[in-house]
Amino acid sequence: MNETVEIKIGEESFKLPVIVGSYQEKGIDISKLRGMSGYVTLDTGFKNTGSTRSTITFIDGEKGILEHRGYRIEQLAENSSFLEIVYLLFHEKLPNTAELAEFEQAIKDHTGLPAQIRDVLNALPDDLHPMGMLSVMLNSLPGFMPESLDSWTDEAIRWKTIYTLLANMPVMAAYIYRRQKGLEYIDPDTSLGYVENFLNMTFGSADAKLVESLDTLLILHADHEQNCSASTARFVGSSHVNLFAAIGAANNALWGPLHGGANQKVLEMLEAIRQDGGDADKYIQKAKDKSDPFRLMGFGHRVYKNYDPRARVIKKYVDQVLDSLNLEDPVVDIAKGLEQAALNDEYFAQRKLFPNVDFYSGIIYRALGIPVNMFTVMFALGRLPGWIAQWKEMRENGEPIGRPRQIYTGETTRDYVELGQR
Numbered sequence: 001m002n003e004t005v006e007i008k009i010g011e012e013s014f015k016l017p018v019i020v021g022s023y024q025e026k027g028i029d030i031s032k033l034r035g036m037s038g039y040v041t042l043d044t045g046f047k048n049t050g051s052t053r054s055t056i057t058f059i060d061g062e063k064g065i066l067e068h069r070g071y072r073i074e075q076l077a078e079n080s081s082f083l084e085i086v087y088l089l090f091h092e093k094l095p096n097t098a099e100l101a102e103f104e105q106a107i108k109d110h111t112g113l114p115a116q117i118r119d120v121l122n123a124l125p126d127d128l129h130p131m132g133m134l135s136v137m138l139n140s141l142p143g144f145m146p147e148s149l150d151s152w153t154d155e156a157i158r159w160k161t162i163y164t165l166l167a168n169m170p171v172m173a174a175y176i177y178r179r180q181k182g183l184e185y186i187d188p189d190t191s192l193g194y195v196e197n198f199l200n201m202t203f204g205s206a207d208a209k210l211v212e213s214l215d216t217l218l219i220l221h222a223d224h225e226q227n228c229s230a231s232t233a234r235f236v237g238s239s240h241v242n243l244f245a246a247i248g249a250a251n252n253a254l255w256g257p258l259h260g261g262a263n264q265k266v267l268e269m270l271e272a273i274r275q276d277g278g279d280a281d282k283y284i285q286k287a288k289d290k291s292d293p294f295r296l297m298g299f300g301h302r303v304y305k306n307y308d309p310r311a312r313v314i315k316k317y318v319d320q321v322l323d324s325l326n327l328e329d330p331v332v333d334i335a336k337g338l339e340q341a342a343l344n345d346e347y348f349a350q351r352k353l354f355p356n357v358d359f360y361s362g363i364i365y366r367a368l369g370i371p372v373n374m375f376t377v378m379f380a381l382g383r384l385p386g387w388i389a390q391w392k393e394m395r396e397n398g399e400p401i402g403r404p405r406q407i408y409t410g411e412t413t414r415d416y417v418e419l420g421q422r
């Protein structure tokens with residue numbers, strides 16, 4: 001017998017089905033509620049609302065668990081390459097050797113952008129944030145591939161669009177870096193691996209240790225179920241706009257400081273604390289003070305009420321990367337001190353605020369030589385396959401256009417008053 005719940009509104013009762021997930025998590029299906037009762041539900045910020053059924057990523061925020069297609073993130077980060085994870089997100093299974101080779105080749109075959117994309121980038125204002133530059137380029141791509149305006153119906157076009165995005169996101173990110181620095185653009189070299197090619201286009205060389213560290217960072221960012229940017233990719237994509245535009249929208253969502261933009265804010269915060277004498281406690285007090293808008297960036301998460309498992313993996317890498325580069329970064333000690341102080345503080349404990357993925361990632365990006373305002377672009381590079389997989393699943397499931405309801409609380413009907421009479 002399928003479980004149902006009954007809700008009573010006035011004298012009437014309504015039975016609603018319960019949807020059970022793979023790990024027995026339960027959701028009340030309210031999709032027929034308005035038709036049955038005239039009522040809608042209200043849940044600003046979707047804190048209690050599932051927007052879809054998905055088979056891509058599972059998170060248990062209370063226990064600090066993250067899995068893609070059933071594989072724990074720790075195991076994937078330890079053993080896989082980024083492109084294996086991309087394959088896993090798209091195809092529901094890890095690739096075998098031949099499948100991976102074919103997948104990697106398809107990405108290489110689609111690598112390279114028309115020269116005009118550089119003109120587009122060159123024409124943008126110097127002060128535009130790199131995430132804005134990336135969005136402009138993403139939205140320009142259909143101009144070079146008009147058939148992508150319908151990115152779904154024809155399977156060959158669908159995959160061409162997907163491969164074009166995957167292959168060229170690193171190209172665009174590297175171009176942005178070189179433009180900011182006033183350096184000549186470096187063409188992609190498809191004899192190199194995915195991450196190696198990115199580092200080479202960015203810095204003109206690619207150290208093997210850095211390739212490995214960056215590959216792991218990209219894995220850790222690959223998908224995170226229905227977060228703000230992934231939901232945006234699904235929501236905007238549900239209008240059947242082309243994939244480039246849906247990904248451009250997701251990219252803009254990621255730009256925000258409460259989402260992907262947090263990694264930039266973390267480093268700026270750590271720098272500010274360092275310049276202010278390195279007193280972690282002073283900033284803990286500021287974060288707790290409700291009259292102060294300051295928040296401890298890189299702390300807290302909508303879903304994790306435990307240590308973010310990605311932060312745990314990244315933290316291990318911080319020392320490894322700095323050691324292998326023979327670098328010392330004074331903000332590392334500040335970050336560790338801040339984390340310790342926050343974890344021992346009642347305010348953070350009560351609210352279950354732990355370090356999230358962004359708390360330590362910026363330190364690694366900085367060690368790799370990536371400028372602070374490019375951090376969110378790096379996040380986008382990692383998250384791209386997740387956005388595509390979420391969009392793909394939404395289209396495969398034939399989900400309807402996203403169109404929430406509201407509770408209107410404004411003025412009720414009133415008569416128009418002529419301009420001169422008001």
Ligand code: ACO
Pocket residue numbers: 257258259260262287288294295296297298299300301302303351353356357358
């Ligand atoms: N510093 C201080 N207090 C915090 C913080 C923080 N970083 N995060 C949450 N709180 C407090 C809130 O003030 C609130 O306190 P109250 O109950 O006394 O009012 C309580 O904890 C709950 O916080 P909410 O904002 O309601 O939690 P929500 O789930 O809406 O927000 C968010 C999650 C946006 C991530 C929040 O924790 C935050 O702003 N963190 C800093 C920004 C950040 O690191 N973002 C990256 C998120 S991860 C990612 O996108 C990849």
